[in-house]
Amino acid sequence: MRRPAAACLREAARALTRPGAAGPPSAAARRAVSVRGVDIDDFSRLHLAPSRFGLDPSVTHLNHGSFGATPDLVRDRQDELRREVERDPGLFFATLLDRTAKARNEVAAFLGAEPEGMAFVSNVTEGVAVALNSVPLQAGDEILLCDHAYGAVEIAARRRAELTGAGVVKVTLPGGTDGDWSGEEAAETFLGAVTSRTKVAVFDHITSNTARLLPVGRLVEAFRARGIVTIVDAAHAPGMLEVEVSAVGADFWTGNLHKWAFAPRPSGVLAVAPRWRERVEPLVPSFYQGDGFPKNLEFKGTLDYTPWLAAPHGTRFLRELGAAAVRERNAGLVARGQAILAERAGLVPWRSDPELSMRVLRLPAGVATTWEQGEALAAEIWTRFGCRTGVKAWPQAGLLRLSAQLYNREADYERLATGLRELLG
Numbered sequence: 001m002r003r004p005a006a007a008c009l010r011e012a013a014r015a016l017t018r019p020g021a022a023g024p025p026s027a028a029a030r031r032a033v034s035v036r037g038v039d040i041d042d043f044s045r046l047h048l049a050p051s052r053f054g055l056d057p058s059v060t061h062l063n064h065g066s067f068g069a070t071p072d073l074v075r076d077r078q079d080e081l082r083r084e085v086e087r088d089p090g091l092f093f094a095t096l097l098d099r100t101a102k103a104r105n106e107v108a109a110f111l112g113a114e115p116e117g118m119a120f121v122s123n124v125t126e127g128v129a130v131a132l133n134s135v136p137l138q139a140g141d142e143i144l145l146c147d148h149a150y151g152a153v154e155i156a157a158r159r160r161a162e163l164t165g166a167g168v169v170k171v172t173l174p175g176g177t178d179g180d181w182s183g184e185e186a187a188e189t190f191l192g193a194v195t196s197r198t199k200v201a202v203f204d205h206i207t208s209n210t211a212r213l214l215p216v217g218r219l220v221e222a223f224r225a226r227g228i229v230t231i232v233d234a235a236h237a238p239g240m241l242e243v244e245v246s247a248v249g250a251d252f253w254t255g256n257l258h259k260w261a262f263a264p265r266p267s268g269v270l271a272v273a274p275r276w277r278e279r280v281e282p283l284v285p286s287f288y289q290g291d292g293f294p295k296n297l298e299f300k301g302t303l304d305y306t307p308w309l310a311a312p313h314g315t316r317f318l319r320e321l322g323a324a325a326v327r328e329r330n331a332g333l334v335a336r337g338q339a340i341l342a343e344r345a346g347l348v349p350w351r352s353d354p355e356l357s358m359r360v361l362r363l364p365a366g367v368a369t370t371w372e373q374g375e376a377l378a379a380e381i382w383t384r385f386g387c388r389t390g391v392k393a394w395p396q397a398g399l400l401r402l403s404a405q406l407y408n409r410e411a412d413y414e415r416l417a418t419g420l421r422e423l424l425g
């Protein structure tokens with residue numbers, strides 16, 4: 001049962017006992033914001049200084065969604081592990097498989113996944129590629145995805161299609177330049193594109209460029225009923241949402257731990273339904289090829305495995321803070337941030353999902369409609385105003401993507417808004 005956000009916030013505030021943790025609430029931070037009917041009146045109670053994440057405090061970091069940031073307690077654990085490797089590599093590698101299995105069990109419990117059906121992967125780019133390779137395809141088959149899919153995911157689908165003779169069908173979700181669709185409308189659009197040739201559907205839990213929530217449970221069920229294999233790109237879900245991977249029931253579900261679950265990068269997982277586990281092939285043949293999933297995917301020769309071993313410290317940190325409180329706080333703050341950008345920089349907010357810690361706004365017409373233009377604008381915002389933010393190419397008008405994490409305050413969005421008002425006139 002969900003606990004009231006206010007109670008979670010109080011508990012989490014008590015947990016922030018390290019130096020540099022939240023100071024007294026500022027007047028601005030006391031402004032009330034309603035998140036799913038709950039008033040969160042105090043963003044600073046769960047604030048951690050950017051330095052607690054190793055972030056440069058002179059930079060305004062508003063793009064957590066791209067690469068994440070790791071709290072000091074977790075980086076300390078990873079540093080210890082690295083020292084352990086250097087002290088006696090032989091001993092470390094002799095214990096690696098058992099320790100990986102232990103870490104996997106803990107992360108699987110956090111995600112509500114079956115531990116024997118989940119493997120660590122470096123990231124979702126790898127998870128999606130492995131999943132696509134595991135599904136037999138032949139000439140004439142179709143891979144279904146949508147225009148909100150992440151770029152590397154679409155590239156992987158097109159590559160797989162090229163190699164097998166299959167085709168890629170890319171559906172356009174409704175709503176035009178404002179992304180004004182409901183989950184139900186998105187599901188209907190997806191399902192409307194199914195043909196007798198559709199073999200696999202790839203879709204996001206939370207879309208990357210547009211920060212929207214797709215109804216993954218509904219989609220998985222509907223595709224399964226039509227005999228279509230499902231691959232869920234849940235890159236942003238671990239940590240940002242309460243997830244129950246087994247309940248989603250996808251054939252393949254892959255998520256990053258380094259974005260919102262406070263794990264060091266790179267660390268991701270790939271959860272695989274029982275019927276596919278024997279078919280899973282690592283991208284690079286493993287020494288443990290014969291042992292099958294998940295070991296064949298996890299052991300990739302001599303590498304730095306410390307991000308995976310430290311990952312449970314990230315999920316534990318989130319739990320100790322109170323995952324629900326962190327989510328409510330970040331979702332509330334990014335809602336406030338979106339409102340600040342709309343009010344002060346005149347950008348048009350996209351339709352948003354209140355439980356997410358990312359939101360987007362539409363840039364003026366013609367701005368950042370190509371990837372190169374988006375990157376150039378992000379670089380200009382960085383050099384002129386010291387703000388890191390996501391600028392995503394979108395037809396007709398690019399999108400500004402905002403994130404909120406514990407190191408952010410309202411003042412960060414105010415700084416970006418002031419800069420953008422100057423830049424965009």
Ligand SMILES: Cc1ncc(COP(=O)(O)O)c(C=O)c1O
Nearest residue numbers: 066123124125150207208233235
């Ligand atoms: C929806 C989505 N899928 C996949 C990825 C790829 O993640 P990674 O670069 O960690 O593989 C991202 C990265 O931002 C993403 O947003």
